Amino acid sequence: xxxxxxxxxxxxxxxxxxxxxxxxxxxxxxxxxxxxxxxxxxxxxxxxxxxxxxxxxxxxxxxxxxxxxxxxxxxxxxxxxxxxxxxxxxxxxxxxxxxxxxxxxxxxxxxxxxxxxxxxxxxxxxxxxxxxxxxxxxxxxxxxxxxxxxxxxxxxxxxxxxxxxxxxxxxxxxxxxxxxxxxxxxxxxxxxxxxxxxxxxxxxxxxxxxxxxxxxxxxxxxxxxxxxxxxxxxxxxxxxxxxxxxxxxxxxxxxxxxxxxxxxxxxxxxxxxxxxxxxxxxxxxxxxxxxxxxxxxxxxxxxxxxxxxxxxxxxxxxxxxxxxxxxxxxxxxxxxxxxxxxxxxxxxxxxxxxxxxxxxxxxxxxxxxxxxxxxxxxxxxxxxxxxxxxxxxxxxxxxxxxxxxxxxxxxxxxxxxxxxxxxxxxxxxxxxxxxxxxxxxxxxxxxxxxxxxxxxxxxxxxxxxxxxxxxxxxxxxxxxxxxxxxxxxxxxxxxxxxxxxxxxxxxxxxxxxxxxxxxxxxxxxxxxxxxxxxxxxxxxxxxxxxxxxxxxxxxxxxxxxxxxxxxxx
Numbered sequence: 001x002x003x004x005x006x007x008x009x010x011x012x013x014x015x016x017x018x019x020x021x022x023x024x025x026x027x028x029x030x031x032x033x034x035x036x037x038x039x040x041x042x043x044x045x046x047x048x049x050x051x052x053x054x055x056x057x058x059x060x061x062x063x064x065x066x067x068x069x070x071x072x073x074x075x076x077x078x079x080x081x082x083x084x085x086x087x088x089x090x091x092x093x094x095x096x097x098x099x100x101x102x103x104x105x106x107x108x109x110x111x112x113x114x115x116x117x118x119x120x121x122x123x124x125x126x127x128x129x130x131x132x133x134x135x136x137x138x139x140x141x142x143x144x145x146x147x148x149x150x151x152x153x154x155x156x157x158x159x160x161x162x163x164x165x166x167x168x169x170x171x172x173x174x175x176x177x178x179x180x181x182x183x184x185x186x187x188x189x190x191x192x193x194x195x196x197x198x199x200x201x202x203x204x205x206x207x208x209x210x211x212x213x214x215x216x217x218x219x220x221x222x223x224x225x226x227x228x229x230x231x232x233x234x235x236x237x238x239x240x241x242x243x244x245x246x247x248x249x250x251x252x253x254x255x256x257x258x259x260x261x262x263x264x265x266x267x268x269x270x271x272x273x274x275x276x277x278x279x280x281x282x283x284x285x286x287x288x289x290x291x292x293x294x295x296x297x298x299x300x301x302x303x304x305x306x307x308x309x310x311x312x313x314x315x316x317x318x319x320x321x322x323x324x325x326x327x328x329x330x331x332x333x334x335x336x337x338x339x340x341x342x343x344x345x346x347x348x349x350x351x352x353x354x355x356x357x358x359x360x361x362x363x364x365x366x367x368x369x370x371x372x373x374x375x376x377x378x379x380x381x382x383x384x385x386x387x388x389x390x391x392x393x394x395x396x397x398x399x400x401x402x403x404x405x406x407x408x409x410x411x412x413x414x415x416x417x418x419x420x421x422x423x424x425x426x427x428x429x430x431x432x433x434x435x436x437x438x439x440x441x442x443x444x445x446x447x448x449x450x451x452x453x454x455x456x457x458x459x460x461x462x463x464x465x466x467x468x469x470x471x472x473x474x475x476x477x478x479x480x481x482x483x484x485x486x487x488x489x490x491x492x493x494x495x496x497x498x499x500x501x502x503x504x505x506x507x508x509x510x511x512x513x514x515x516x517x518x519x520x521x522x523x524x525x526x527x528x529x530x531x532x533x534x535x536x537x538x539x540x541x542x543x544x545x546x547x548x549x550x551x552x553x554x555x556x557x558x559x560x561x562x563x564x565x566x567x568x569x
Contacts, residue, residue, distance in 0.1 A: 001495065009519075023119065024422060025318040026445050027198075027305070028251035030077065030217075031298060032070065032127060032224040033397025033403060034349040035328030038295060038414045041257035042399070043238065045165060046292045050303030051416060053188045054320060057428050058418030059474045062261050063435045063514070065495075066326055068488045069403060069408040070158050071102075074130050074219070078147075078304070079108040080453075080465040080526025082444025082485065084547040090159075091130040099547030100158035100554060102132040104142045106460045109453075111442050112148030113503035117213045121200040122147045126194045126219035129158040134167050136174040145172050146513050153197040154219065155190075160358050161370075162190040162221070162228035166356040170392055178365070180354035189230060191222045192295065193209040214405025215445065218305075223294040225333045225376035225386035233284075233293035234379050241288040245390050248432040252397040260431050262398065262518055268407070269400040273390030283375050287387040288394070290378045296546055319419040321441065327410045328395030330402040333360070334372035334385035360384060380399040400520050405522055406486040406493040407502055416543045417474050422448065427476055434566075435495060437484045438466030447471050485542045489554050500537040505552075509536055 037043040041055035053143060067073040071091050072083030079086045082097030092102040104110075114121035124144045131142035134156040142154035156167040156174075164325065170182070176189045184190065198218050205214050249271055256262045278284050302322075306555055308317040347363040350356070354365075361370050361384070368382045378385040391400050399409035417423065417437065446453055447469035454462055467477055486493040490505025496517035511525040511532050525532050543549050 005161075005266060017427060019075075024419065024448050025214050025309075025314055026075070026115075026120075026214075026448065027216045027218060027318060027320045028441060029302060029320065029322045030074075030126075030219050031322075031324045031446045032219070032221045033326065033329040034295065034324045035392065035397070036399060036409070036414065037252045037256060037329075037397040038223075038395050039414055041416070042260075042322070042414045043052065043252045043259060044423055045251065046295050047236065047297040047538040048295065050299045050306060051322060054302075054306070054322065055416045055429070057420065058320075058416055058423060059427055060416070060431045061383040061436055061470075062431050062433050063414035064323065064413055065411045065484065065486075066324065066413045066433065067435045067438060068326050068406050068486065068491070070087060070127075070224075070325050071129055072488060075104060075396075076296075076325075077441050078110045078112075078130065078217075080111075080439055080466060080467050081108055081463055082439060082466055082546045082548075084487070085463055085466070086130075087207075088130060089147055089487070089548065092129070094132065094321055095553050095555070097547070097550070098550075101445040104130050104132065104147065105196040106458070107463050109150075109457050109462055110147045111217070112215060113447050114148075114451050114453055115449050116148055118449045120204055120449060120451075121209050121212050121214045122149045122151075123198075123205070123214060123216040124152045124154065124219070125197045125201070125216070125387045126154040127221050128152075128154055128156050128219070130248065132154065135356065138358075140172060143169070143556070149217075151201055151337075153201075154194065155221070157357075157359060159221065159226075160356075161226065161361060161381060161384075163188060164356060164361070165221075165367060166189050166358045166361070174355045176353050176355060181547075187230070189228075189505050190296070191220060191297050191444060192299060194218065195304055195316045196300075198301075198305050202305070202312065203312070206314070206559070207512055214450070216450075220298050220301075223291050223327065225331065226289055226384040227252065227290040227294065227387055228288045228381070229293035229379050230297065231261060233297050234289055235403075236296065237289040237292045239285075240292065241285045242281070243255055244278070245273045245394055246271045246275065248394045249397045249508065252394070256398070262420070263516075266398060267517070267519045267521055268398045269521065271500070272393040274292055276501065281376060283377065284388075286377050286379070286389075287385065288391045291387045291391065314497050315420065317419075317421040319417070319445075321444075322414065322415040323438075324402050326403040327399070327405075327412060329386065329393035330387065330389035330392040331386055334376070334383070335388055336373050340371055343560040398519050404491065405504065408514075408518060410491075411486060411493075417470070419448075419474070423474050424476075432473055434477070435484060436470055436473065437467065439465070439484075440470050441467065443467040444470045456529060483538060483542070484517075485539060485546070486548075487551070490551055492539060492551070494535045494542070496535060496538070499531065499535065501532060511535075 075088035087105035396409035
């Protein structure tokens with residue numbers, strides 16, 4: 001028998017090639033301001049067949065958590081740290097404390113920065129929102145191409161028109177969607193642009209970089225206010241919400257129970273809003289119809305991305321993760337009783353090549369006023385309306401509270417994991433109840449990529465990652481028990497096993513057994529004082545470790561100048 005002896009270098013190259021062949025592509029998809037029960041596969045009536053398909057052929061987590069708000073969630077997802085450790089404990093402003101700088105710091109690394117040394121090409125599309133520097137010629141050290149990504153198309157800030165988004169950027173340069181020589185659709189709509197560029201990057205990768213795996217971060221702005229949606233999508237939901245809030249919540253609750261997402265005897269938190277007292281039902285239902293249409297369009301785009309992976313032969317070995325950045329949004333943007341006076345004005349035309357930076361614009365480019373107020377029908381480019389607290393309460397069925405808060409309605413998100421080559425077929429369609437958190441996503445990506453998390457990066461010591469890999473969870477294995485923590489705007493929580501300690505800002509601790517009371521209706525704090533004391537002490541130790549203190553630092557510096565180091569009571 002003749003044996004073939006390989007030169008050591010050739011052997012090394014073969015090993016490297018085999019490793020690259022085994023490394024999966026990874027796509028993390030995140031939507032914006034959506035509730036726990038909006039997707040069809042999580043009990044909703046909104047048509048999401050493509051995400052439903054990923055759930056059917058993958059695994060759904062029923063107790064996965066985000067950070068309750070857009071910026072902290074993105075910071076945590078990207079870095080595998082709690083948001084304050086990455087420097088973004090609140091929003092995009094510097095509050096004078098290291099946990100609240102409003103910018104990713106240099107003590108963290110992004111998923112892209114971790115995966116690139118393992119041979120990955122890295123792409124980002126959509127909403128960035130982890131830096132306070134959002135001027136076209138300002139500092140860019142925390143823009144995507146400077147935090148590990150090879151290509152980027154999206155917005156640097158967090159909200160804006162879907163027809164003419166501010167801070168729109170290709171790679172490292174801000175652009176106007178109407179003077180972009182690379183992308184000129186018949187109708188510019190930001191959700192479609194995100195999907196189209198994800199497909200473009202996959203196509204280009206398959207042509208020029210096919211020997212490398214890729215990581216893609218897709219951050220949709222759907223369904224964040226304003227309620228902007230294309231007419232053909234809104235038409236699909238005409239009359240869908242005429243029964244009102246309570247009826248929609250009860251229907252969702254029943255479907256969730258039947259699916260096994262929540263217990264058969266799970267209770268429903270109180271419904272916000274009395275449908276019988278709504279005066280303008282046409283306007284109110286139109287808000288929810290438009291919201292549903294925004295999600296529908298996003299799902300259509302995800303379907304096209306999945307179709308591209310199939311066409312390229314990449315779907316089998318691509319790990320796709322889908323989640324949401326916070327619970328349904330109760331913020332009342334644009335829902336004033338009377339439209340403001342500027343709605344009657346006309347404005348000078350804005351040049352097609354002008355760079356827009358506005359989050360809430362006063363006008364469209366052609367000089368039409370952007371209208372707000374009760375009765376202004378949402379959907380088109382010259383309105384700017386949120387869908388309101390009552391519909392957010394529907395989105396968060398069956399949970400309490402909303403975005404900003406760390407009760408279940410603020411922090412509960414679907415997590416869909418789809419990976420045919422890595423998740424056993426016997427697990428397809430399963431619902432996994434083990435708690436997980438955003439901090440786990442970097443650890444998961446590094447695990448499947450065979451990437452090492454660095455102790456040092458660019459000469460700077462890096463904080464140890466906080467999360468664990470979820471791959472064993474996807475396969476049905478149970479990791480060691482652990483605690484998970486939250487703080488946002490003084491709202492705070494600690495989850496340990498079935499127990500959750502939670503409080504609003506400056507309010508006493510509440511205690512719930514989440515296994516028995518996911519709606520957080522039966523406070524056990526008085527009956528379990530020792531558990532409350534122990535869990536509160538653990539939260540305080542975590543807060544000191546994670547740069548959360550002083551609690552209240554999210555407010556303007558003059559509000560907290562005398563509160564340094566004080567603990568909430």
